[in-house]
Amino acid sequence: MTIKHYLPGIMMKDSNETNDLQKAGLKATLPRLKILKFLESTDIRHLSAEDVYKSMLDSGDEVGLATIYRVLTQFESAGLVTRHHFEGGHSVFELNEGKHHDHIVCVKCGKVEEFYDETIEERQHVIADKNGFNITDHALTIYGICSDCK
């Protein structure tokens, strides 16, 4: 669905999503576009593959579960989403928007808050250097009881 005809004089691409996919080296297939648009439109930040599958089904966009898994993994490789391994054994995915952050998770209700701490970021690089590693990524998750659950 293009809107270029409604904005004469401005040369628009078919959609931001198509473009984002192509920049990521991924063909702009319908399932991928739908999944990306879904991730951008939902206000739930952390979703399992199953969550994505069911939510999309509910809104009438059926995409096979295997494809959801494949596409989310591709999005992860492309840097479009981040995969987290919170407690529970299954992966959850988060659309990468804005800046990097870490998470603090309530072990009672599952609520997830985001935070960013420059000091911690810096220390991690010091630690990686000390151990001879080149950091590719990191995952810091603090677990605790949130104020609602105390």
Next chain:
Amino acid sequence: MTIKHYLPGIMMKDSNETNDLQKAGLKATLPRLKILKFLESTDIRHLSAEDVYKSMLDSGDEVGLATIYRVLTQFESAGLVTRHHFEGGHSVFELNEGKHHDHIVCVKCGKVEEFYDETIEERQHVIADKNGFNITDHALTIYGICSDCK
């Protein structure tokens, strides 16, 4: 198997492991003793339930896989081991000895190094306070390429 008869004058308990289990509120059953002894004797720090199962089989101590899972979970609750969710989707367990530490994992070869950083520990408490959480635990894993794999 007790050794108290060989140390006259010293009142020894049946074994450290039996004692550790009882202090943890767990009956000193044979499978639990074997698993605990195995964890204490191996020099591999991070093991999956399957790893524990197979290694014990190899050394002639067969314990059902379901029991391994149950016992490791109980040990976790009792604070004897820590469960980690490194990349790969399955849990690995680590015997708690010495002090808390975090991990830096090589994404190529899987090597795991431990580190402890007081500054990061402190910042986490500040962050939890700021968000109204009582920390119960935390998991910081840095991912990178180790010096061998560069």
Next chain:
DNA sequence: TGTCCAAATGCGAAATATTCTCATTCTTAT
């Protein structure tokens, strides 16, 4: 030390989560 009861174990079935296979359908370059 023998007995008894609750708790623990073993084993296979079931549940979950994720990946794979392969026939069919799209995408995109031409």
Next chain:
DNA sequence: ATAAGAATGAGAATATTTCGCATTTGGACA
């Protein structure tokens, strides 16, 4: 529009973990 290769869908296959239940065991107490 067409062809070649990539992507998808559906279900089978795998991997990991849990569950149900019959049997065994640990340990409190007589």
